[in-house]
Amino acid sequence: MQIQTVGILSPGDMGQAIASVLNQNGLKTIAALDDRSERTRQLAAAANIQDVGSLTQLVIESDVVLSVLVPAAAAEVAKEVAEVISNVAKQILYVDCNAIAPQKVKRIAQLIESSGATFVDASIIGPPSRVPGRTRIYASGKQTDEFQQLRNYGLDIRVIGDEIGQASGLKMSYAALTKGLTAIGAELLIAAHRLGLDEQLWEEVSSSQPELAAILTRSIPSMTPKAHRWIGEMEEIAETFKEIGLTERIFYGAADVYRLVKDTSLGKETPEECERNRPLSEIITILSDETAPN
Template sequence: MTIQKVGILSPGDMGQVIAIVLSQHGLHTLAALDDRSDRTRQLATEAKIEDVGSLKNLVIEADLILSVLVPSAATETAEQIAPIIRAVGKPLLYVDANAIAPDRVKRIGQIITEAGGQFVDASIIGPPPRVPDQTRIYASGTHANQLLPLRDYGLDIRVIGDEIGQASGLKMCYAALTKGLTAIGTELLIAAHQLGLDAPLEAELSNSQSGLLNHLSRAIPSMTPKAHRWIGEMEEIADTFKSLGLTEHIFQGAADIYRLVKDTSLGKETPEERDRDRSLSSDYHSYKRNITVFILP
């Protein structure tokens, strides 16, 4: 399959940067921006994404559609796309790159394929791909190899199997570690602050867990404007582990932490508004001031 036009659902924090990379390497990117927010429209404009208006126009014009949404929107969006695929009669390649549980991506795959589309399970590991070699897009399913041409357009595509659910499962396991650890770190730093133990804890971590402290120093300040999106991701991980006979409670708790952060002043910032010079220390002092109302009796 020749890929010339890629539809992006949706040009948010991740989708916008993917579109920029593809455009810089010569691909045309599209989005359906009817009824979308001013921020989404601005991000699309900055990425030189063509607005085709409706989802129907997106299906007609795109060679493939890349779905990069908050987890809660993944199924609903596929359900909106499927009847359009059926009506248009086009075997559109639909790539679900959302952070969702394997069981859910299998259901979404069925929705798309029953409508006559082709489906790829994908997962994105790493930050938005502004810097080469930091972001991987894993793919699985019988049509996964059709994504490999995107390697020539700046994306690191890695096919890991022919089963739907493999790519999403990898994302769930990876994010359970990285974002689960960030949630634990956030909670323990708030607890230490409320116990008056900021300095002793930092000294001990610097002495015995310097690598972990360095990781949290990078991860927590960048997490705050994304906390609202990570709630759903933790819930998807909880569902994944529960389906495997493991406890879901760890990641339900992580979702709770991100739910608390979401309602703070830091959590209400957009990624563009975040002060990139803000330190870990200043962040968790702000968490304490903003979150106390939620966690104290």
């Protein structure tokens, strides 16, 4: 099958960035924007994604559907898509790009394949970016050759195996390091602030762990408007680790950190509203003050 039209579920920060790359390289991208927020509509318009209205119309017009959602929505949306595929009897490739546990993506694969469609497990590592090389899409499954067509349209797709769950497992392992470290860093800096030791701690970290200081300086400010999305991702990591006999408690704790951040003024900002040059010390002060126990 020659891919000509790509359906995006959904054109949020990452979805619209992927669509923008595909559009710039000659592919048509579409989305079902009925009942979607004004922000989502604006992101879609900025990426030149065409609105086809309903999920049914998206399936009818698409050759491949990329599912790029918050983890909690992945299974339910897949179920809805599978029902549409069965109803319209459309041959389509469904690529799950969500940050979900391998055991969950295997269940989704069975659901999609039972509807008559083909399935690829994929994971996105890197920020929403239109710069080549900054964002990688790892893929696994027996239908990855078809998905790899999108390499000709600007996406960095890297096949790592033919088993569903391998790509998702890689994402879980990598995000456990990056986003887990951000959660630990945010919590320990808030703790030091409340203990009146933030300046002393930061001086020591900057001196003895300059690489770590640089990572936290970069990662914590960019985390705050995304914290609401990362709660589910930490929970998926916890379930992944539990499934293979490791403790899940570390990452349920990380989810709790992001849950606290989500309810602050910084957590309620959109990425567009976030002040990119806000000092880390100011961010920690706000997070500390707004999450302090009564």
